[in-house]
Amino acid sequence: MQYIMKGGNPLVGEVVISGAKNAALGILAAAIMTDDSVIIDNLPDVRDIRVLLDAMKEIGVIVERTGPNSVKLNGGNIHTVRVDNAYIKKIRAGYYLMGALLGKYRHAEVALPGGCNIGSRPIDQHLKGFRALGATANVEYGRVIADVKDLTGGHIYLDMVSVGATINLMLASVLASGNTTIENAAKEPHVVDVANMLNSMGANIKGAGTDVIRIRGVKKLHGTEYSIIPDQIEAGTFMFAAAVTRGDVTVRNVIPKHMEAISSKLLEMGCEVVEFDDAIRVVGKPVLGSCNVKTLPYPGFPTDMQPQICVALALAKGRGIVTESIFENRFKYVDELAKMGAQIKVESNVAVIDGVERFTGADLVAPDLRAGAALVLAGLSAEGITTVDDIEFILRGYESFEKKLQGLGAVIEVVDDEREAQKFRLRVG
Ligand SMILES: CC(=O)N[C@H]1[C@@H](OP(=O)(O)OP(=O)(O)OC[C@H]2O[C@@H](n3ccc(=O)[nH]c3=O)[C@H](O)[C@@H]2O)O[C@H](CO)[C@@H](O)[C@@H]1O
Numbered sequence: 370m371q372y373i374m375k376g377g378n379p380l381v382g383e384v385v386i387s388g389a390k391n392a393a394l395g396i397l398a399a400a401i402m403t404d405d406s407v408i409i410d411n412l413p414d415v416r417d418i419r420v421l422l423d424a425m426k427e428i429g430v431i432v433e434r435t436g437p438n439s440v441k442l443n444g445g446n447i448h449t450v451r452v453d454n455a456y457i458k459k460i461r462a463g464y465y466l467m468g469a470l471l472g473k474y475r476h477a478e479v480a481l482p483g484g485c486n487i488g489s490r491p492i493d494q495h496l497k498g499f500r501a502l503g504a505t506a507n508v509e510y511g512r513v514i515a516d517v518k519d520l521t522g523g524h525i526y527l528d529m530v531s532v533g534a535t536i537n538l539m540l541a542s543v544l545a546s547g548n549t550t551i552e553n554a555a556k557e558p559h560v561v562d563v564a565n566m567l568n569s570m571g572a573n574i575k576g577a578g579t580d581v582i583r584i585r586g587v588k589k590l591h592g593t594e595y596s597i598i599p600d601q602i603e604a605g606t607f608m609f610a611a612a613v614t615r616g617d618v619t620v621r622n623v624i625p626k627h628m629e630a631i632s633s634k635l636l637e638m639g640c641e642v643v644e645f646d647d648a649i650r651v652v653g654k655p656v657l658g659s660c661n662v663k664t665l666p667y668p669g670f671p672t673d674m675q676p677q678i679c680v681a682l683a684l685a686k687g688r689g690i691v692t693e694s695i696f697e698n699r700f701k702y703v704d705e706l707a708k709m710g711a712q713i714k715v716e717s718n719v720a721v722i723d724g725v726e727r728f729t730g731a732d733l734v735a736p737d738l739r740a741g742a743a744l745v746l747a748g749l750s751a752e753g754i755t756t757v758d759d760i761e762f763i764l765r766g767y768e769s770f771e772k773k774l775q776g777l778g779a780v781i782e783v784v785d786d787e788r789e790a791q792k793f794r795l796r797v798g
């Protein structure tokens with residue numbers, strides 16, 4: 370499947386942002402830690418979520434769709450703690466089932482995680498944390514096997530700030546006996562959202578959103594109804610779509626505080642950014658200014674927005690330097706952008722970007738989720754027709770992406786083959 374688009378239209382209008390994928394993945398895992406029913410609202414309808422729900426169904430979780438963006442889960446009939454299917458290996462967040470099942474059943478066997486191919490992505494900090502709670506945690510036959518008789522609170526100092534390890538260790542420790550401290554914890558909004566959701570189930574977690582999280586173990590969790598926060602990265606992607614198409618887009622259902630690092634870079638590049646209670650309006654300018662960026666854990670500039678800002682810098686006046694400090698292999702899309710006329714040199718984890726006046730349409734391939742979305746932004750700002758192939762990556766994390774873009778005036782469609790692509794070309798000229 371590919372997107373085909375005709376660039377050049379400024380995107381104008383309003384777009385409603387979905388629930389946060391990376392919060393939802395942790396929250397779904399949390400939901401099966403009680404035998405009561407749990408209702409999750411504002412759940413994004415994206416592939417990663419469907420894969421996780423399918424894997425949970427396979428182990429006995431009852432999953433009832435109560436609306437397009439809500440689900441009722443019951444983990445009272447889980448019949449196995451082994452999670453290992455071809456799909457779960459493709460996503461990152463299967464690892465949250467390790468923490469959730471270890472906490473609830475004191476044993477978990479979960480396939481090693483996949484996710485975007487953006488670096489080596491070890492999970493040593495997750496395993497180190499499980500061990501600090503008294504568990505054994507080993508990798509055998511491509512699975513993590515974690516086991517414990519007495520899960521007891523412990524003191525965990527993460528060697529590096531890890532979103533996944535922080536959430537996984539919160540999951541594992543809420544049902545441990547005694548107190549757990551996670552130091553050098555990640556502070557991302559989705560960490561806070563998972564903690565809030567667990568607390569609404571009866572957990573006792575304090576300090577989420579700071580770098581020290583304290584958990585007092587409880588005996589049992591109970592049912593809840595919980596609404597997931599808006600997706601910071603989806604919102605940021607649409608804000609940059611406004612900038613690169615010189616458009617005027619209001620993103621609705623956002624938490625402006627979560628967007629500060631992104632908003633401030635757009636301001637630095639000369640865009641107008643207006644904040645409302647739960648919306649942000651971005652007005653692009655005919656000429657974007659350059660800036661330098663370094664990706665950092667929250668509240669720094671998110672690595673998941675790095676490809677999108679690079680597209681904007683590639684169309685800005687002057688030179689911008691982008692340093693990727695989280696993942697070592699997140700510039701794979703640069704060769705694709707070069708096909709559109711971008712001038713970017715990458716050395717190690719630094720991209721030096723000399724802005725050009727315009728892109729021209731080309732046939733591109735998405736190398737991963739956020740890079741794929743960034744290539745779509747590039748196509749929408751380019752002269753002529755662009756195709757972006759392998760959009761399965763993009764569908765992992767963006768709900769109704771082309772429909773939301775169409776709602777802002779973008780000329781973009783999903784096509785399955787060359788015949789359909791040809792029809793599009795004839796129609797739009
Ligand atoms: C499903 C999900 O939420 N994915 C997000 C999550 O990924 P993920 O949870 O995989 O990313 P981490 O925050 O754990 O990774 C941060 C850094 O720590 C390293 N590390 C991490 C764990 C570990 O045990 N050992 C280790 O060395 C990683 O290689 C990376 O260099 O956070 C990333 C950083 O914000 C985002 O880009 C991903 O979108």
Ligand SMILES: C=C(OP(=O)(O)O)C(=O)O
Pocket residue numbers: 391460461462483484485486673738739766
């Ligand atoms: C990298 C991402 O996802 P994952 O960690 O699931 O690969 C992402 O959401 O941008």
